[in-house]
Each structure stands twice: as structure tokens, then as C-alpha cells.
Amino acid sequence: MKKRLVYSIILFLFSLSVAVTAVAAWFTPSAQYIDNIIITAGTVDAQARLFMIEDFNKDGVPDLVDSKPVYTLINSIDIDNMIPQNVYSYKLDVKNTGKAMANLTVYFEDIEEGLRDVLTYRSVVKNSEGETIAGGMDKRIFSGQDIFAQVNGIEGEAEEYQVSVYFYIEFETLENLKILNPEVFGDKENLDEYQNLSFNIGKIIVKMEQAL
Numbered sequence: 001m002k003k004r005l006v007y008s009i010i011l012f013l014f015s016l017s018v019a020v021t022a023v024a025a026w027f028t029p030s031a032q033y034i035d036n037i038i039i040t041a042g043t044v045d046a047q048a049r050l051f052m053i054e055d056f057n058k059d060g061v062p063d064l065v066d067s068k069p070v071y072t073l074i075n076s077i078d079i080d081n082m083i084p085q086n087v088y089s090y091k092l093d094v095k096n097t098g099k100a101m102a103n104l105t106v107y108f109e110d111i112e113e114g115l116r117d118v119l120t121y122r123s124v125v126k127n128s129e130g131e132t133i134a135g136g137m138d139k140r141i142f143s144g145q146d147i148f149a150q151v152n153g154i155e156g157e158a159e160e161y162q163v164s165v166y167f168y169i170e171f172e173t174l175e176n177l178k179i180l181n182p183e184v185f186g187d188k189e190n191l192d193e194y195q196n197l198s199f200n201i202g203k204i205i206v207k208m209e210q211a212l
């Protein structure tokens with residue numbers, strides 16, 4: 001009797017887990033989640049992967065092995081112990097796997113407050129041949145509308161990654177911040193309050209839409 005009861009309970013729990021999984025799948029948004037990279041449910045399918053560009057002293061110049069930069073595949077952007085003039089370098093590869101020609105927009109979302117006031121970002125976009133193309137952004141402070149790449153006319157049905165977005169996050173000096181954001185930093189004498197803070201980007205949104 002006890003064995004039959006235990007078996008019935010196990011069967012019930014298994015059935016419940018299947019039902020919960022089915023409900024979760026039913027209500028999952030139609031977007032592809034790769035940790036903190038989100039490919040939106042736009043009109044064109046896309047794939048993306050994120051790398052850190054290795055730079056031991058964080059001066060913005062990549063470390064080289066056999067005369068080539070070193071890329072480490074990552075799935076989140078979390079920065080600790082950042083100090084003025086540190087530069088953190090990344091590369092985001094994107095390809096259009098849909099059938100139609102598409103336009104790409106890439107932007108940050110859910111940025112942790114901590115260090116954002118003292119950080120800037122900039123980007124350079126290159127094609128699959130390593131040539132710089134239009135679509136990158138000049139240095140700018142984080143504002144809440146943080147687009148860091150816009151590329152038009154990406155061909156469809158690609159087998160290889162077609163676009164690489166190189167982007168750089170920098171802890172600015174007080175002198176630069178007085179110029180970039182005088183309302184906040186015009187009267188400051190130091191950046192002590194920003195010591196030992198962390199920085200996190202919750203999401204990188206990759207949006208591929210059919211070109212008109």
C-alpha cells in the first residue's frame with residue numbers, strides 16, 4: 001500500500017513538473033535569450049556572440065599573442081575595482097540568418113547605477129573582412145538611451161558572422177568629466193565616492209529588422 005502511495009505521489013509530481021514547464025514555455029516571450037544578450041523578436045532572425053578583448057593593464061590596447069588580439073567568449077558584462085583611465089574592451093559578433101536584407105540596432109539596457117556617471121562608451125563597427133564601416137558611435141556618457149551600433153543593409157542567410165561591433169567602456173578622469181558632464185562634475189574636487197563600486201550591464205539588445 002505504501003509503495004503504491006509513494007508511486008502515486010511521484011507520478012503526480014512528475015505530471016505537475018511537466019505542466020509547469022509547458023506553461024513556462026507557453027508564456028516565454030518570443031525572443032532568444034543568451035544570458036544577458038537578447039535577440040529581439042524582430043522581423044529578421046539573427047545570431048550574436050559576445051567577447052572580452054583581453055587587455056591586462058586596461059589601457060585600451062589589446063594584448064597580443066602571435067601578433068593577434070585575444071578574444072574570450074563571455075555572456076555578461078560585470079566590472080569590479082575599476083579606476084580612472086581604465087578601459088574595458090569588448091567585441092560583439094552579429095549575423096543576419098533571415099532571408100531578407102536587414103538593419104541592425106544594438107543597445108544597452110538595465111545598466112547598474114553605481115559607476116555609470118563616470119563611465120563613457122564608444123564603438124567601431126567592422127565587416128567580416130575586418131574593414132571599418134559606418135555604424136559606430138563616438139564617445140558618449142551613459143544616458144538611458146544607449147545605442148552603441150546602427151548598421152544598415154546587412155545581407156540575409158549568412159553562414160558567417162557579418163558584423164563585429166567593437167565597443168569600449170572607460171572610467172573617465174575628473175578633468176574629462178568636467179567637460180563631458182559639467183552639471184554633475186563641474187564643482188567636484190575628486191572622484192572618491194566612486195571608488196570600489198561595481199558596474200553591470202543587465203542586457204545587450206540585438207535588434208535586426210527588415211530593411212525597407
